[in-house]
Amino acid sequence: MATEDLMRRALSALDEIDGPLSVEVIHRLTELPEVDEPLTVAQVAELLDISPHSLRYYERIGLVSVPRDAAGQRAYSAEAVRRLIFVTRMRLSGMPIRDLQHYVSLVDLGDDTVPERLDMLLEHRDTTRRQIRELTLSLAATEYKIATYGGHTS
The missing domain is CATH 1.10.1660.10 (Multidrug-efflux Transporter Regulator; Chain: A; Domain 2)
Incomplete structure (x- = not known):
């Protein structure tokens, strides 16, 4: 893909x-x-x-x-x-x-729209940061389960 x-x-x-x-x-x-x-x-x-x-x-x-x-x-x-x-x-x-x-x-x-573009990007950044935190939590849960099954985590 x-x-x-x-x-x-x-x-x-x-x-x-x-x-x-x-x-x-x-x-x-x-x-x-x-x-x-x-x-x-x-x-x-x-x-x-x-x-x-x-x-x-x-x-x-x-x-x-x-x-x-x-x-x-x-x-x-x-x-x-x-x-x-x-x-x-x-x-x-x-x-x-x-x-x-x-x-x-x-x-x-044009440049008159810079403030609105900035607002959009700030909001997207916040959403992306939240997703990263959620994925970090999901990764920790996955690593925990791997360890409970005797696997090795990185």
């Missing part, structure tokens, strides 16, 4: 980080190879490890705008790829599609 592969790659990148998650570290996690010329659906799908179907879906629901080349094929710019990186990270963190659509529409409206 593409989401699992994307999560595996993101976690692997996090494992290579020594120290706290600073803004610079986060920028490194979202870096992409130089995009000197527009990319095709297949190239972006491979780069982001998601299906071409997902890319077309994100375009269809307005999360990304992708112009067509002279032959009518999608031509993804570096800006579109950066937006897709953000979208895929937010989807991995559980942000609902309708919230992403609202966020993207706010971005497209």
